[in-house]
Amino acid sequence: MSDTIVAISTPRGFGGIGVVRLSGDKALELTQKIFNKKIELPRYAYYGAISIEGTPIDTGIVIYYRKPHSYTGEDVVEISMHGGIKNLEMVLNHLISLGARLAEKGEFTRRAVENGKMDIFEANAVIELIEAKTEKGVLLASSRLFGKLSKVVESVRKKIHEVNLQIEATIDFPMDVEEIPHNVLKNSLNEIKNEIEKLLSTYRDSKVIIEGxxxxxxxxxxxxxxxxxxxxxxxxxxxxxxxxxxxxxxxxxxxxxxxxxxxxxxxxxxxxxxxxxxxxxxxxxxxxxxxxxxxxxxxxxxxxxxxxxxxxxxxxxxxxxxxxxxxxxxxxxxxxxxxxxxxxxxxxxxxxxxxxxxxxxxxxxxxxxxxxxxIDSILVSNKIEYDLLSNALTHIENAIEILDTGTLDLVSEELREAIEILSGVSGENIGETVLRAIFERFCIGK
Ligand code: GDP
Incomplete structure (x- = not known):
């Protein structure tokens, strides 16, 4: 059971609406301690009174998202109240006193990534969307939010995987499997190399859009x-x-x-x-x-x-x-x-x-x-993605070189490295360093 996190998800200040968000197994249970309506159905808006120790302090709308159908993949509750500073803080502090923990920077999105609700490209897109200063910046981020880069990277990964399967088959069953002609292998690897290079080349244009x-x-x-x-x-x-x-x-x-x-x-x-x-x-x-x-x-x-x-x-x-x-x-x-x-x-x-x-x-x-x-041609738009793909590219380049000079075993090893790197963009495969690099840019509540 993961701990239940809570944060004010709207910016600090005076506004029409302010949202307190909870994620974790106790999200609903804790909410019921401050909300006077019984929440029976997920994804329904319940209007009621929000109270602290029996004293009503605000009215608001509560929506419950049952896991896994939520932003984080856990039970999530969003409490929309009036957008003051003090009332939101009181609710936040009270929920913490009841057993929730204040969320760390980007922890909601991090949990989404860890629970396979989005990959790191989409998580990057979230922060880029929030930080976008121009319309073009918004369009660029949102296209990636809908998984554009993820799909392309996945297809490259599959191609490498297929080539590697062929190589492994010839290594494991030299009697039964016909050896793939050297130039066919080389062509396939060069194609993959070109594809990754093309992705990487879009980084410059994305910098123009994001950084100007x-x-x-x-x-x-x-x-x-x-x-x-x-x-x-x-x-x-x-x-x-x-x-x-x-x-x-x-x-x-x-x-x-x-x-x-x-x-x-x-x-x-x-x-x-x-x-x-x-x-x-x-x-x-x-x-x-x-x-x-x-x-x-x-x-x-x-x-x-x-x-x-x-x-x-x-x-x-x-x-x-x-x-x-x-x-x-x-x-x-x-x-x-x-x-x-x-x-x-x-x-x-x-x-x-x-x-x-x-x-x-x-x-x-x-x-x-x-x-x-x-804009539509841009896929890679930040350093983390650029480094990841560059790393994968290095292994493909190594593989191409070894193809001429070394054994198929070594070629396969390079391909497996590339596959592993490209697999490390979603779910449990993501390294802690990559995660940290992404989420230190977030603020609390995202
Ligand atoms: P800078 O040193 O290159 O930054 O030049 P400034 O912008 O300070 O301009 C120098 C002087 O030229 C100022 O007196 C301006 O008013 C004048 N100036 C600038 N552009 C024009 C122009 O298109 N026509 C005329 N007649 N004067 C100009």
């Missing part, structure tokens, strides 16, 4: 970087000034950009400087450039190109860039054609950040460059 992308706004002082940042943010946030170099530090803002989290970094202009503080800013700019996924490279149309521009162009080489010709409202000293000569393979967009003209074109270029992602 970093865009650095780069250019020499006074070209209008801060003004462009403001225009992109659609409100004044960065300091705009006419003295070169006032944007000493970098300024970062995260915006929800067509459903993607995008972090925009306004960098100080890169140039030689004796001023210590500005130098620090310059260092940060270089780092910002290095760690960014895309660069908005800003030029001033009212001033001719300088050495600084060219140096910066060199420093940002190899990065994904969008060239922005700002201040196009002023008399021209630098044209789009000149920039196109300098950046023949990159888009050049004329704007006036001050008049907010051309900002839409910059936005749609960003979208085209970075956010051309098909």
């Amino acid at each position: 992308v970093r865009i650095a706004i780069v250019g020499k002082p006074n070209v209008g970087k801060s003004t462009l940042l403001n225009a992109l943010l659609r409100f004044e946030r960065a300091i705009v000034s006419e003295i070169p170099g006032t944007t000493r530090d970098t300024i970062e803002e995260t915006i929800d950009f067509y459903g993607f989290p995008v972090k925009i970094i306004d960098t100080a202009g890169i140039r030689e400087s004796e001023d210590i503080i500005e130098k620090m800013g310059v260092e940060r700019s270089k780092r910002a450039i290095e760690t960014s996924d895309l660069i908005l490279f800003v030029f001033d149309a009212s001033a001719p190109l300088t050495e600084d521009d060219l140096e910066l162009a060199k420093f940002t080489e190899g990065k994904m860039r969008i060239i922005v010709l700002n201040k196009s409202d002023l008399p021209k000293a630098l044209t789009k054609e000149e920039l196109l000569k300098l950046f023949p393979n990159e888009p050049v967009i004329e704007i006036s950040a001050l008049l907010k003209e051309g900002i839409d074109a910059v936005e749609s270029e960003i979208k085209k460059k970075l956010l051309n992602i098909d």
Whole structure:
């Protein structure tokens, strides 16, 4: 018999409804000690009074889920009360005094995993859904909540298993079973390898959706970087000034950009400087450039190109860039054609950040460059899953290598390792370290 856990499952604060949840063998028995209606049927909503030591403190709805048909796979009771802080706490504390134990972080979901109600991919999806900051993040998490990754991983595992069965048969019954041609085996293993690699490759895109992308706004002082940042943010946030170099530090803002989290970094202009503080800013700019996924490279149309521009162009080489010709409202000293000569393979967009003209074109270029992602193709979306599949991949790669140099026994051993890793995503096979890694991200009540 497992102990019965209890927690407030709604966020702490004032709301219309607050939920206390119990899971474990005593969930119903304990609930009946505070609830005045007799709960006879599972999955029915009972309305009644909630009392502590005979004193009614609230009214609420109680729903009982009989095991195994519950979130955790155990007996679960959800008590929906009014969403205060104190009333919920009183009920929680009273249930604890009656014998329930305060749930640990993510313990409800952990029990669900341990009881085979969901695998670790789905558990990861739960936390990702809760933490999602954008619509795309929600869609990504929910597709996995419905077992998308689980199904693909299971099918890969089965394929490895089938190949291994064939190998084992030839090892165990060399007289009766015809040996599988070397190239057939190799092809099957390569197919499996490709499939896992394809899964792993979706991790990068998922990071874009969950963590967002970093865009650095780069250019020499006074070209209008801060003004462009403001225009992109659609409100004044960065300091705009006419003295070169006032944007000493970098300024970062995260915006929800067509459903993607995008972090925009306004960098100080890169140039030689004796001023210590500005130098620090310059260092940060270089780092910002290095760690960014895309660069908005800003030029001033009212001033001719300088050495600084060219140096910066060199420093940002190899990065994904969008060239922005700002201040196009002023008399021209630098044209789009000149920039196109300098950046023949990159888009050049004329704007006036001050008049907010051309900002839409910059936005749609960003979208085209970075956010051309098909959510449906993404399967792997966090480090735990990535590591697990990478591990399995290593064993498949070993197996392919050994196929040429070693014995079938050793090939089979590698395949069994891969199978074991991929089996370790559900039920009793999950290792404690994996479990801990997942559930330390949860909060109490989930
Ligand atoms: P930064 O040093 O690159 O961040 O440049 P700022 O954004 O601080 O802008 C420098 C100066 O240029 C400010 O006076 C801005 O008002 C001005 N400025 C920025 N964008 C434009 C523009 O599109 N047109 C005009 N005429 N002035 C601009």
